[in-house]
Amino acid sequence: MYRSTTSLFFFFTLIGLFIHLPVFGQLEYARKVIQDLSAPEMHGRAYVKNGHKKAAEYLAKEFKKRGLQKFGSSYLQSFPISVNTQPGALDLKIDGKTLVPGKDYLIDPSSPSLKGIYDCVVMETSDLLDKNVFVQKLKKSKDKVILVDLYDLETQSKQAHAKILEIVRYLRYSDTHPAAATLIFSPRKLTWHSSTIQSEKPSFTIGKQVEIKRIQQVSIHCKSRFRKKTISQNVMGFLKGTIASDSLLVISAHYDHLGRMGKNTYFPGANDNASGVALLLQLVKHFSKSENRPKYSLVFVAFGAEELGLLGSKYFVDHPPFALKNIKFLLNFDLAGTGSKGIQVVNATAYPNQFKTLQALNQKQGYIKAIKPRGPACNSDHCAFNAFEVPCFYSYTLGGIAAYHDVYDRFETLPLTSFEGYANLMKAFVKSF
Secondary structure, three states, rough: OHHHHHHHHHHHHHHHHHHHHHHHHHHHHHHHHHHHOOOOOHHHHHHOOOHHHHHHHHHHHHHHHHOOEEEOOOOOEEEEEEEEOOOOOEEEHHHHHHHOOOOEEEEOOOEEEEOEEEEEEEEEHHHHHHHHHHHHHOOOOOOEEEEEEOOOOOHHHHHHHHHHHHHHHHHHHHHOOOEEEEEEOOOOOOOOOOOOOOOOOOOEOOOOOOOOHHHOEEEEOOOEEEEEEEEEEEEEEEEOOOOOOOOOOEEEOOOOOEEEEEOOOOOOOOHHHHHHHHHEEEHHHHOOOOHHHHEEEEEEEOOOOOOOOHHHHHHHOOOOOOOOOHOOOOOOOOOOOOOOOOOOEEEEOOHHHHHHHHHHHHHHOOOOOOEEEEEEOOOOHHHHHHHHHOOOOEEEOOOOOOOOOOOOOOHHHHOOOOHHHHHHHHHHHHOOO
């Protein structure tokens, strides 16, 4: 009896494993893609050490492996950009104590190079709101560093809040004030970004709580490089559908991220947007099999320079390899690595019939927890297509970790809570056309 029960147990366990093998493979492939793209060797997929080019080459190889056809002679569509980078030394000390980049502080991405030891002028929020006091302290800041205390910013009135932020922007980017640099002390989460310009003076955001009034000296050593003319690229390929038609479906996600901040700090970008690229490649893998080929031809595009202001998708729309009017629908994925609360769909209200189809598919199969509608928003690469009235959805996962545009957006902590269901939902949606 014991042996018989045990045998049956193992038999059904084995059958269960075989049943779930395709799903297991799907998630494992996504994990490998995300791990590869967010690895240190990719340098944050931006413009230090050619991280963006290495990521593009990786994707082109995946496209070739799955048999995607090229538009012309290459999977790459090159376009020009300008970008400010911090590839060299980055050292910030407050009264001799070294701060950790990415964890204690961020350098503003538009910052130029600077090296020196500086005395300080402290400005509290009350100083920023009092024009006479502000002007007096500004005059005293020549060849010094301005320390801006924003710890109580959120307690200010709406009007005062807006005025303070306007003055802070002036201190960050203006070349008319006499200070050598500006340090902004803020309780907000440290969130980095990219810049297509280089400002006149460097600035930093400090997230570490310190006694600002006691600070005597600040030591700064940062080396920046402004690349006025450099080349980035989109990665694109297509699969022919099973019917002869000019209409096609476009599936997209941006592959670039924020890169490196100094020699030792990089931003992995696992959720943003290695996860969206993993979803795109999962669909490439699925639909490249002849038995899964949909009626309409599929175009897959991994956009570059999204973090610089949606530049790759703008270039694609201005230089399309096919007529944009032939796009039957476009799907754009970003932040696909969580999903405990479902997904959000931008443009749901603009295309209610397609959104109803998406909801019906999910209600029938229970792919993900929820699909929440959102109106039009120009917050990802679908935006350029939307301007040309190309029907499109931009979707992203909800819930889970809060890591975003920081050093904590890592493969190791990305839960991929709803990735399998999300991928299966999008496969079904594509097949519905």
